[in-house]
Amino acid sequence: MKITAIGHGNVGGALIKAWAKAGHQITIGARNPEGDKVRKIINQSDNIRATSIEESIKEAEVIVISIPSHLTADLAHQLGNLSGKVIIDTTNSVFRKPEPYRTAFEAFQKVCKADVVKCFNSTGFENMIDPHYPQDNSDNAVLKADMFAAGSNPKAKEIALQLAKDAGFIAYDFGGDEEVELLEELCRIWINLAMKQGMGRNIAFKLLKR
Numbered sequence: 001m002k003i004t005a006i007g008h009g010n011v012g013g014a015l016i017k018a019w020a021k022a023g024h025q026i027t028i029g030a031r032n033p034e035g036d037k038v039r040k041i042i043n044q045s046d047n048i049r050a051t052s053i054e055e056s057i058k059e060a061e062v063i064v065i066s067i068p069s070h071l072t073a074d075l076a077h078q079l080g081n082l083s084g085k086v087i088i089d090t091t092n093s094v095f096r097k098p099e100p101y102r103t104a105f106e107a108f109q110k111v112c113k114a115d116v117v118k119c120f121n122s123t124g125f126e127n128m129i130d131p132h133y134p135q136d137n138s139d140n141a142v143l144k145a146d147m148f149a150a151g152s153n154p155k156a157k158e159i160a161l162q163l164a165k166d167a168g169f170i171a172y173d174f175g176g177d178e179e180v181e182l183l184e185e186l187c188r189i190w191i192n193l194a195m196k197q198g199m200g201r202n203i204a205f206k207l208l209k210r
């Protein structure tokens with residue numbers, strides 16, 4: 001798949017590398033595509049290139065956005081009309097909103113008219129670098145961390161769920177547009193456990209079924 005990534009920090013950087021390893025072609029759309037941070041990522045795989053944000057969206061079918069949420073309303077206006085393109089929104093607006101919108105998801109839907117899905121927001125970036133956890137009492141068996149995708153556009157949802165699997169997660173449909181803010185709350189639960197309750201950042205959610 002050809003993927004454009006806007007934001008190449010903790011989250012963007014981890015996803016870019018995971019997808020490049022899985023064989024996807026990634027174009028980083030960056031404010032400074034020649035900069036050291038971008039160069040360091042590009043040097044890790046022939047499947048990664050970089051250009052300006054404006055150039056990166058021209059041919060893009062799937063755009064993954066991983067920048068601070070409060071800056072996403074301005075970014076949405078900069079990107080303009082993206083109807084027919086899929087945006088994967090990895091951001092969380094629970095602490096600071098992209099005014100006048102409640103979430104980046106809403107900004108990308110309303111301003112860009114894109115097919116938006118929320119995914120890769122509900123866990124720490126360390127789990128995007130490596131979603132595998134050892135099983136109790138076994139040196140060999142591993143458990144894969146869970147990832148959730150919310151949004152009502154079926155094509156965007158299908159792509160996000162596939163990319164979550166390609167990054168090594170077990171992927172679940174979390175529901176439609178009406179569940180996007182609930183999925184953002186899941187990040188607050190993760191942050192509470194990891195930081196406030198002192199469990200550390202190497203924790204992940206796992207759904208049990210019977």
Ligand SMILES: NC(=O)c1ccc[n+]([C@@H]2O[C@H](COP(=O)([O-])OP(=O)(O)OC[C@H]3O[C@@H](n4cnc5c(N)ncnc54)[C@H](OP(=O)(O)O)[C@@H]3O)[C@@H](O)[C@H]2O)c1
Pocket residue numbers: 006007008009010011012030031032037066067068069071075090091092093120121122123124125126187
């Ligand atoms: N950190 C986590 O564990 C985690 C987990 C889940 C979700 N999230 C969410 O993911 C998003 C990114 O978090 P992060 O930790 O990856 O942040 P980060 O490491 O600070 O990276 C931010 C990235 O956004 C780019 N950027 C900043 N402002 C921009 C703008 N106006 N236009 C284009 N690019 C811009 C930066 O590029 P420059 O080099 O140009 O500054 C950088 O590549 C946040 O919304 C966060 O809530 C984070």
